[in-house]
Amino acid sequence: MSAVAERQGTEQQGTEKQAAERRRRRLPGVGTVVVTTVLLALSVLFLYPFVWLVSASFKPRGEVFDNRLIPRTPTFENYINVWQEAPMLLWLGNTVLVTVLAAVAVTISSSMVAWGFAYYRFPGRNALFALVLGSMMLPGAVTMIPVFLIWNSLGQVDTLTPLWAGNLFGSAFYIFLLRQFFLGLPRELFDAAKVDGAGHWTMFTRIALPLCKPALIVTLLFEFQATWTDLMRPLIYLRDSANFTVPRGLKALLDRYGFGGEWHWEIIVTASVITTLPMIILFFVGQRHFVEGIATTGSKG
Structure with a gap:
């Protein structure tokens, strides 16, 4: 009986130690x-x-500037007045059009250039990539006037085209980003596709692009945000x-x-909220793809 009791006591002590260890692990450290x-x-x-x-x-x-996070006298009139004081719907439409075109254009063009630098072997490839x-080292102010003169000669000033x-x-930053991802793809995959009769365009569109979907989404999100918030180019080119x-x-x-105006700051802050919300929604919608794209792109090359 004494041996049984001793064994039970030992088992009980072991159980208590395990429970204490689990409690200790659950407690956060300093x-x-x-x-x-x-x-x-x-x-x-x-x-x-x-x-x-x-x-x-x-x-x-x-x-507006009383610094209270909970308004003393909340009102929804600002969200009604802002649409009456400014053509917000028209401005939002122009921004969506420009942003979508810019994001899609830079993603397609940059991915094509990046694929060329990653897959093809030709003399001077590294020098050309360098x-x-x-070109990323050039400040925007250096090319601002020449680019304006080009668009002006084409008659595109005061239009959305510039x-x-x-x-x-393409964009040098996105070319570098996508090239690093393409370099991580196994070259044997494309060699096998060539044996099966796939051409270069087929390998690019049906193999390379689907495999780099996270990086493409990162490029889209980056450029979407950059174009949506861009003020410099609209200030230069838009008059009407x-x-x-x-x-x-x-x-x-x-x-x-x-x-120096009429000091209706409630209109300005309300318009700022309306224009900021799409970017927040876009980030939450694409957050998983954004994080995945950054993680996988950073591990390539």
Whole structure:
């Protein structure tokens, strides 16, 4: 009996030790607590401006800058007045058109150039690729006037064409990004396709592009965001308000209602919220593909 009792006591002690070990593992360590606290603090720091912007859009004119996150007298009139004070729907339509064309154009053109640098072997390939990368070192101000003169000679100033058509020639950054992904694809796969009679265009469209879908989505999202928020080119090329994109329209609203204007800041912040929401929605919709594309692209080459 004593042996049985001793064995039961040993088993009970072992069970208690295991339970204590599990409880200890469930308790967060000091490092975890510190990292979580820092991340929460940074999240609040980055989210606060947008939360303030949304809050201000529901405030009347006299309370916009009272720094309250919960409006004292909330109102929805700003979201009605902004459509009456500015052609927001027209500006949003122009922006969507330009953004989609720019994103699709740069994705297709950059992927074709990247495929050429990754798959084909020809003399001077590395030097030519270095030249492409070197174009990223040029500040935008250096090419601003020559590019404007080109579009002006073509009669495209005050049209939407200069805002997206330049992407038909690719982008050095996206070429580099996609080339790194193409280099990670097994060359034997394409050799087998050639044996089966596949041509170069077939290998590119039916094998290479489907395999680099995450990288293509990253390119689309990057360029979509860049074009949606671009203000410099609309300021240079657009004159007629009917052709304004959203950033150019917000600049016009700022000139009219902001500094030196009528001081209707509630209209400006409301328009800013309306134009920011599509980017937030787009990020959440493509978040999984975005993270996957960044992770896989970073591991290639």
